[in-house]
Amino acid sequence: MNAFDLIPKLVRSSLEADKKNIEATALMIARKIKKDYPAAAEEITKALAYSRLDSPVTRSIDLQPLPVDKETRYSLVKIEEPIEMPDPILEDFIRQQLEDFIKERQILEDFLREDIVPPNSILLDGPPGVGKTYIAYWLAYRLNTPIITLDLASSISSYLGRTGQNIRNIFDYARSQRTILFLDELDAIAKRRDDAGDLGELKRLVNVLLKELEDCPSSCVIIGATNHPELLDKAIWRRFDRTLTISMPDERERRSLLIRHLGKFGDELRKDTLDYLVKHTKNINAADICKLSEHMKRRAFLSPNEPLQIIALSELYKIKPLATKEDKTNICRLLKKEFSGLSVRDISMITQIPSTTVSRYLSVNRKGDEEHVE
Ligand SMILES: Nc1ncnc2c1ncn2[C@@H]1O[C@H](COP(=O)(O)OP(=O)(O)O)[C@@H](O)[C@H]1O
Ligand SMILES: [Mg+2]
Known part of the structure; x- marks a missing residue:
């Protein structure tokens, strides 16, 4: 046999x-x-x-056992195999740089043969919820490589005294495999520098990290992510090949996020309502736009008789609460202006403002008050 x-x-x-x-x-x-x-x-x-x-995570891939903290025996990192993910929705300039990076990684051997240093690190910065973690995992998928995540925020706080050695072990581990090492919340190393008691230890950590980043061979990809680039040691910053600043989604990206996440619900939504959502999600990050879409779909499923327009608009104002009287007045008037079919009761449902108050706000407008609303 x-x-x-x-x-x-x-x-x-x-x-x-x-x-x-x-x-x-x-x-x-x-x-x-x-x-x-x-x-x-x-x-x-x-x-x-x-x-x-x-150890289920390493079951099907050729990996050595994960490094653990010596005393607690807790695993210092988690490792995941790449899974298929839709492309992140990003501005073209960023998207292009990520594609370049992927392409350059795919011809690694050609570069090495020609004595060209291939890129092996990217630092992603930007506000929370714009897709930094998502991009790291998506890169793992595109490069078909397992991804090892070290969340610095949690590892530093739990084992500060041993973090230096732990970081070294993690880099050793990452170096010995063909993997992506993802350093999430990189600023955690810098953030606690104000904390006088920990100052010396954190300085040492920064040095350990710098040295390890320096020694990383081109076979190992490092992705860093931070919400607070200003806290990051400039020397760490410089160790990365590229820094990509991920911004809050612009109008085109918000539309794509909504269309992708609303799915069937989005197809059934009136165009003017979708346009309104796109326009009025200006300061909402991608993660919250995805959540908003899920809220809408769930509600539409649970109350099939409720008009989709009311569902969409009222979920919007749940995550965008109207704080001041001025906000409330302006939004009631704007809704009436944009959607002439909405009744006082509808506007009251959407804004959670009592009908009598909505009537009052609207009637002031009708009396020839021409002030600009939005
Ligand atoms: N640019 C984006 N494109 C597509 N989905 C996104 C994007 N940004 C965020 N998301 C969604 O929001 C979730 C949370 O985003 P995350 O990557 O954790 O943000 P960050 O790491 O920047 O705080 C992601 O898992 C994804 O579903
Ligand atoms: Mg993140």
């Missing part, structure tokens, strides 16, 4: 989730192919070893 004859058995046991048989068959295959395909055989043996250790 050769290795190929064992494949149907392996498939059958996998489909039946018969772990014992999967292991036995895989081991037989590994032994049979060892001579001709040593690398594949070794990968199988390793996968089996991890499966026995009960």
Whole structure:
């Protein structure tokens, strides 16, 4: 019996989730192919070893055990295999640079042959919720590489004293694999510098990080992300090949986000309502626009008799509360102006302002008050 004859058995046991048989068959295959395909055989043996250790994340990939904190034995990082994700919605300039980076990584060997240094790091900065973490995972998908995430905010606070050694171990680990190392919330290292007690330790950490970034070979991709670039040590900043500043979504991006996330609900929504949503989500980040879309879809599903326009507009004003009387007056008038079909009751539903008050705001307008509304 050769290795190929064992494949149907392996498939059958996998489909039946018969772990014992999967292991036995895989081991037989590994032994049979060892001579001709040593690398594949070794990968199988390793996968089996991890499966026995009960570490599901490393189950199917050829990876060494994850580094752990010496004392707590907690895993310092999480590792995930790439999964397919839709493209992030970004301005063209940023999108192009990410595509360039992907292309350059794909011809890594050609670069090395020509003595050209390939890029291996990107720093993403920008306000929360604009897609920095999403981009890191999407890059893992595009480069078809597992991604190791080190969340500095949580690791520093829990093991400050040992963070230096931990960071070294993590970089050692990342270097030994073909992976993306994702340093999320990179500013956590800088943020606590004001904290006098921790000052020395954090300075040391910055130095450790700098050295590790410096020593990273081109086989290893490093993505950093920060919401507070101004807190980041300039020296760290300089270690990255490119810095991409991700901005709040502009009108075109907001429209794409809404259309993508609203799905069928978006198709059924009146065009003027969609336009209104696009215009009035100006200071809302991409993550919240996605959430808003989900709120709308859920409500539409739960109350099928409620007009979609009312659902859309009232969910908008739930996440964009009207704080002052002026805001309230302006929005009531604007809604009436933009959507002549809306009744006082509709506007009251949308804005959560009592009908009598809405009537009052609108009637002031009708009396020839020509002030600009928005
Ligand atoms: N530019 C974007 N394109 C598509 N989806 C986005 C974008 N930005 C954010 N999202 C959505 O919002 C979620 C949260 O964003 P996240 O990447 O965590 O933001 P950040 O890391 O910048 O705080 C993402 O998982 C994704 O669903
Ligand atoms: Mg993030």
